[in-house]
Amino acid sequence: MTKRTIVVGTRQSQLALKQTAQVIDDLKELCRAHGIPFEFEIKKIVTKGDRILDVTLSKIGGKGLFVKEIEQAMLDGEIDMAVHSMKDMPSVLPEGLINGGVPLRKDPRDALISRSGLDLNELPQGARVGTSSLRRSSQLLSCRPDLVLEPVRGNIDSRLRKLEEEGFDAIILAAAGLQRMGWEDRITAYLSADVCLPAVGQGALGIECRENDAELRELLSLYNDPDTALTVAAERRFLAMLNGGCQVPIGAYATLERAGGQAPEEGGASGGEAGSAHASRIRLTGMVGSPDGRVILKESAVGKDPVALGEQIAELLLAQGADALLKEAKE
Numbered sequence: 661m662t663k664r665t666i667v668v669g670t671r672q673s674q675l676a677l678k679q680t681a682q683v684i685d686d687l688k689e690l691c692r693a694h695g696i697p698f699e700f701e702i703k704k705i706v707t708k709g710d711r712i713l714d715v716t717l718s719k720i721g722g723k724g725l726f727v728k729e730i731e732q733a734m735l736d737g738e739i740d741m742a743v744h745s746m747k748d749m750p751s752v753l754p755e756g757l758i759n760g761g762v763p764l765r766k767d768p769r770d771a772l773i774s775r776s777g778l779d780l781n782e783l784p785q786g787a788r789v790g791t792s793s794l795r796r797s798s799q800l801l802s803c804r805p806d807l808v809l810e811p812v813r814g815n816i817d818s819r820l821r822k823l824e825e826e827g828f829d830a831i832i833l834a835a836a837g838l839q840r841m842g843w844e845d846r847i848t849a850y851l852s853a854d855v856c857l858p859a860v861g862q863g864a865l866g867i868e869c870r871e872n873d874a875e876l877r878e879l880l881s882l883y884n885d886p887d888t889a890l891t892v893a894a895e896r897r898f899l900a901m902l903n904g905g906c907q908v909p910i911g912a913y914a915t916l917e918r919a920g921g922q923a924p925e926e927g928g929a930s931g932g933e934a935g936s937a938h939a940s941r942i943r944l945t946g947m948v949g950s951p952d953g954r955v956i957l958k959e960s961a962v963g964k965d966p967v968a969l970g971e972q973i974a975e976l977l978l979a980q981g982a983d984a985l986l987k988e989a990k991e
């Protein structure tokens with residue numbers, strides 16, 4: 661490979677900067693180990709989503725607002741790659757860009773940050789909980805219908821501030837974001853996937869680059885974690901099947917189940933398939949709910965092909981009434 665400076669575009673939020681710095685550290689390490697002569701440089705980009713955080717994002721174009729400017733800069737050659745939270749990555753990338761690698765997933769769970777250190781089931785009757793996520797409020801209301809859910813926007817640092825300033829009893833944030841910031845000591849309880857199924861891709865990162873950047877893609881493929889890529893692919897196929905761009909509580913979480921508990925290498929490797937995914941089956945759980953938490957549809961199944969499995973769970977839920985929930989949300 662040629663000596664080259666890889667320009668990494670990033671949003672200016674503390675979490676984006678932290679994630680980008682961590683990925684660059686990992687990539688530098690890989691470059692050293694494989695004798696790849698790349699250097700890295702960070703370029704900060706202000707996105708529309710960062711400028712108008714106080715507006716309901718769904719009304720003005722959704723999560724895509726955080727990535728559009730970054731993608732344009734990549735297409736224009738101003739930057740070479742960008743690190744995204746998988747859960748903020750659109751299901752269809754613009755022509756010419758691809759997800760070049762998905763590093764090892766971190767904690768996928770949601771976390772409760774309560775002012776008094778109480779767990780979810782200990783919060784007082786009618787406690788005020790801050791979250792703008794329909795998925796979180798639907799599932800919380802399903803087990804605690806008395807809670808009062810109120811929107812709280814902004815980056816995780818400003819949401820933590822609002823816990824005090826706006827007098828919430830608790831807020832909910834992704835554990836991964838807090839852990840990446842080194843703020844896991846703020847977490848008072850972890851919500852298991854049974855209580856609150858995570859957002860599609862939560863805890864995972866994706867690295868966007870130009871499709872024709874063969875050198876960089878070679879490095880990113882070394883960084884890719886095949887197990888994470890496989891499970892996240894199942895979750896994302898599920899979401900793509902259900903998501904007509906509408907606002908509905910949707911969650912999904914996939915894990916790998918090792919066949920017979922064997923180490924992947926012992927699973928009768930025929931040399932065809934990549935990595936440890938060979939002997940594994942994927943378990944995918946998906947949910948669709950009503951915003952008030954009165955309806956929670958949930959299905960789980962096991963399969964080998966992430967795309968087929970994502971479609972299977974989506975179809976099971978659609979047959980149970982998810983189509984009506986999706987339609988209501990559009991009206």
Ligand SMILES: NCc1[nH]cc(CCC(=O)O)c1CC(=O)O
Pocket residue numbers: 745746747748816832833834835836837838861862863864
């Ligand atoms: N919705 C914003 C967002 N996008 C990614 C994370 C961090 C967690 C992750 O990387 O999955 C967060 C914060 C949160 O939901 O608490």
